[in-house]
Amino acid sequence: MDYRRGVVTGESVWRAIVLYGANSATYKFSFGETLLQVAATGRTHVTLDELAPPYAKLLCEALKRHDRQGIATNSRFLDACRAFNVDEIDQDTLHRRTVQYGFANVIDAFPQLSGTPAPVRFYEDRRRSSTSPGLVLRDELVELALSGHAPVLGVETTARWRLVETAWETGVSSALLTPELVYDPESQDLLLQIGQRRKSVTGVVAALSGYQDGRCAYCDQAMAQPVVEHVLPWKLLTRRWNGPDVDAIWNLVLSCRPCNDAKRDRAPHEDWMPWLEQRNNDLIESRHPLREVLMAQTGETATARHAFLRLAYRRATELLPVVWTPFRSR
Numbered sequence: 001m002d003y004r005r006g007v008v009t010g011e012s013v014w015r016a017i018v019l020y021g022a023n024s025a026t027y028k029f030s031f032g033e034t035l036l037q038v039a040a041t042g043r044t045h046v047t048l049d050e051l052a053p054p055y056a057k058l059l060c061e062a063l064k065r066h067d068r069q070g071i072a073t074n075s076r077f078l079d080a081c082r083a084f085n086v087d088e089i090d091q092d093t094l095h096r097r098t099v100q101y102g103f104a105n106v107i108d109a110f111p112q113l114s115g116t117p118a119p120v121r122f123y124e125d126r127r128r129s130s131t132s133p134g135l136v137l138r139d140e141l142v143e144l145a146l147s148g149h150a151p152v153l154g155v156e157t158t159a160r161w162r163l164v165e166t167a168w169e170t171g172v173s174s175a176l177l178t179p180e181l182v183y184d185p186e187s188q189d190l191l192l193q194i195g196q197r198r199k200s201v202t203g204v205v206a207a208l209s210g211y212q213d214g215r216c217a218y219c220d221q222a223m224a225q226p227v228v229e230h231v232l233p234w235k236l237l238t239r240r241w242n243g244p245d246v247d248a249i250w251n252l253v254l255s256c257r258p259c260n261d262a263k264r265d266r267a268p269h270e271d272w273m274p275w276l277e278q279r280n281n282d283l284i285e286s287r288h289p290l291r292e293v294l295m296a297q298t299g300e301t302a303t304a305r306h307a308f309l310r311l312a313y314r315r316a317t318e319l320l321p322v323v324w325t326p327f328r329s330r
């Protein structure tokens with residue numbers, strides 16, 4: 001993605017924060033959503049009292065979907081949200097506990113990437129200010145929230161959240177299970193398959209879009225309408241294909257419509273293949289469940305994954321020898 005390849009924008013840093021890095025709880029996702037919502041109103045200063053209602057609401061809703069929203073078994077904030085969901089505490093009590101416990105780590109942790117401060121700062125922490133305590137929302141955040149990117153980032157955050165909570169709920173990150181993310185072309189959803197169980201997790205477009213910075217995998221142009229693309233063509237399944245499952249996430253990318261139309265049932269030229277290898281390594285860096293899924297499907301190490309991809313490519317082009325050369329304008 002851009003941020004990692006050198007071009008730093010508010011949008012790419014936001015994606016890096018949301019899509020990559022350690023999660024010990026899903027607070028990051030609800031906090032990010034809340035920040036975008038508040039910043040979209042044009043506010044430049046906000047108190048914890050004002051952030052608390054939308055922030056707690058998102059986590060209360062999340063807990064109704066999946067009770068597991070973190071690695072720790074004990075969180076006073078999540079317990080307050082659970083208690084609110086079953087009418088054990090009222091709105092005022094939830095509000096007080098959110099302000100008291102809900103922001104303890106997330107305000108410090110959110111702007112960190114792998115333990116170092118992100119190159120774009122979205123807010124300044126003024127919780128200890130004696131005159132106006134709260135957060136100062138910087139121009140970078142307000143601009144992002146008011147830009148056309150905000151809805152897309154929201155959709156990507158939701159997709160990432162679903163993947164993470166599904167991983168926790170099903171125990172994928174325990175690494176004892178070999179999960180698969182299976183693509184369902186009809187619903188365009190990713191289904192998590194563990195043994196005989198299949199569970200719809202999230203839309204494949206939303207799950208993959210952020211890792212391509214919203215750009216076509218082949219021509220690198222911004223995609224108006226992303227199309228789900230099998231890199232090694234789906235048509236292989238109608239031949240004597242004895243390679244790995246091409247309907248799996250390692251082989252799925254998003255492309256623009258013109259590239260999709262042009263490629264048809266061909267594999268891309270092998271010069272393009274390092275892009276896929278890098279993308280898969282990016283997904284692995286984003287951790288559960290993508291990490292576990294990709295490693296189970298394609299190999300534990302970068303070297304093993306490189307060999308896996310080369311072999312799959314060689315077999316595919318033996319059956320379908322005519323390849324397509326993507327046109328990259330930059």
Ligand SMILES: [Zn+2]
Pocket residue numbers: 216217218219220221255256257258259260
């Ligand atoms: Zn394209």
